[in-house]
Amino acid sequence: MKYYSTNNKNVKADFKEIIFSGTAPDGGLFMPEYVKDNRGEMEELLRLPLHEKAARILYPYVSGITEAKFGQLCTEAFNFPVSIKKLTSDLAVAELFNGPTLAFKDFGARFLARIISYYLEGEAGICTIMVATSGDTGGAVANAFWGMKNVRVVLLYPSKRISPLQERQLTTLGGNVYALEVTGTFDDCQRLVKDAFADTELKNKYKLTSANSINFVRLLAQSVYYFEAFSQIALASRQVRFIIPSGNLGNLTAGILSVKMGLPVHSFIAALNRNRAFLDYLETGEFQPRSTFQTLSNAMDVGNPSNLSRLKKFFNDQVDLMRQNITAFSFTDDATIAKIKEVSDKYNYAIDPHTATGLLAYDKLPVDEKLINIVLSTAHPAKFLETMDIALGAGMVQIPEPLLKLKNLNPKSLRISPEYSQIKDFFSTQFN
Numbered sequence: 001m002k003y004y005s006t007n008n009k010n011v012k013a014d015f016k017e018i019i020f021s022g023t024a025p026d027g028g029l030f031m032p033e034y035v036k037d038n039r040g041e042m043e044e045l046l047r048l049p050l051h052e053k054a055a056r057i058l059y060p061y062v063s064g065i066t067e068a069k070f071g072q073l074c075t076e077a078f079n080f081p082v083s084i085k086k087l088t089s090d091l092a093v094a095e096l097f098n099g100p101t102l103a104f105k106d107f108g109a110r111f112l113a114r115i116i117s118y119y120l121e122g123e124a125g126i127c128t129i130m131v132a133t134s135g136d137t138g139g140a141v142a143n144a145f146w147g148m149k150n151v152r153v154v155l156l157y158p159s160k161r162i163s164p165l166q167e168r169q170l171t172t173l174g175g176n177v178y179a180l181e182v183t184g185t186f187d188d189c190q191r192l193v194k195d196a197f198a199d200t201e202l203k204n205k206y207k208l209t210s211a212n213s214i215n216f217v218r219l220l221a222q223s224v225y226y227f228e229a230f231s232q233i234a235l236a237s238r239q240v241r242f243i244i245p246s247g248n249l250g251n252l253t254a255g256i257l258s259v260k261m262g263l264p265v266h267s268f269i270a271a272l273n274r275n276r277a278f279l280d281y282l283e284t285g286e287f288q289p290r291s292t293f294q295t296l297s298n299a300m301d302v303g304n305p306s307n308l309s310r311l312k313k314f315f316n317d318q319v320d321l322m323r324q325n326i327t328a329f330s331f332t333d334d335a336t337i338a339k340i341k342e343v344s345d346k347y348n349y350a351i352d353p354h355t356a357t358g359l360l361a362y363d364k365l366p367v368d369e370k371l372i373n374i375v376l377s378t379a380h381p382a383k384f385l386e387t388m389d390i391a392l393g394a395g396m397v398q399i400p401e402p403l404l405k406l407k408n409l410n411p412k413s414l415r416i417s418p419e420y421s422q423i424k425d426f427f428s429t430q431f432n
């Protein structure tokens with residue numbers, strides 16, 4: 001399989017290059033040259049356990065790994081389930097947060113980590129995974145790479161814009177994990193990472209590799225849970241509509257990828273918070289990056305979603321075609337709080353603020369007997385205790401063991417302003 005750049009079809013790379021290079025040399029994002037259509041073997045595929053689904057679906061995109069070894073890597077990466085919570089006859093929640101850091105980012109991060117460690121086996125030198133996080137990516141990546149001896153992880157997170165428990169997940173591991181607290185927004189963090197990758201000298205010297213969703217390997221892993229959720233809920237007589245709490249649009253892009261792979265999905269809904277650059281794009285056909293608002297669903301506080309360029313390619317740069325398949329809605333924090341409370345009262349079920357936007361989007365949709373709606377639940381509510389306390393009253397959400405443990409650990413991070421010179425200084429003082 002070859003991959004091409006969204007900026008230029010003639011800029012190509014193989015699998016190993018796209019893992020380690022982040023963006024394409026021309027600044028575009030990598031896309032696979034073709035996507036294998038699995039429709040001929042769909043029934044059999046859907047019956048496989050999760051890790052075997054992953055191995056079967058993803059092997060065509062990989063090179064340089066035997067099928068047996070790849071199966072083993074998938075078994076290690078996809079080692080936690082997708083659970084389905086049915087709310088009504090046409091509405092279900094797919095819980096994607098059963099991994100070690102309690103957010104769906106564990107799928108992409110664990111798969112990427114297994115692939116990278118496979119390729120680094122026996123190689124000299126240390127590779128540096130650099131990642132900007134709006135809250136959950138950093139924790140998932142740090143956890144997935146923690147303790148690997150020829151990898152170090154540098155995390156950039158926006159100061160005071162992630163939840164306290166999310167921050168602890170980033171700052172308490174130590175060892176090969178370095179946390180930078182940036183006094184700016186997520187978009188600032190994302191820009192600093194982009195600048196670092198554009199700095200060829202720095203990139204080569206420290207073997208920079210991206211674990212953001214600009215890395216296509218993460219999206220590959222995410223396409224698998226669409227098959228998994230579908231297999232657990234789809235009935236022959238009804239079609240599925242996925243509702244996705246969205247920020248950087250990686251999750252949504254992975255969903256479109258799963259359709260290209262043959263999964264029969266009716267349509268997609270992108271649920272957004274006040275940060276509605278993608279909705280504005282769908283409405284106007286013109287993309288304008290926006291400055292970000294801080295919201296309660298902080299992992300979706302993105303004004304310049306990096307995966308939009310991939311989405312456009314999947315729809316041949318035709319916004320009309322995209323509109324036929326994707327609808328977006330934007331919601332306020334007040335509505336989000338009210339939804340968390342309503343779902344708790346009605347179903348005795350606690351949802352996090354991101355998942356709440358998905359359930360708000362469901363309310364906007366006309367009833368259609370032919371459809372089952374699946375809201376992707378992207379994080380465990382205990383990661384957002386402050387918000388859950390406001391919505392439900394204090395102490396209503398049980399804190400799972402992995403989060404309880406964090407309370408007793410010492411956080412450590414370095415605060416920097418959002419200027420590229422600070423990144424350069426950090427690398428030269430820490431790693432020389």
Ligand SMILES: *Cc1c(COP(=O)(O)O)cnc(C)c1O
Pocket residue numbers: 103104105135136137213245246247248249250251252299300354378379
């Ligand atoms: C990352 C994240 C999102 C947004 O996902 P994208 O792929 O960036 O659109 C939504 N919810 C949670 C909890 C997240 O961590």
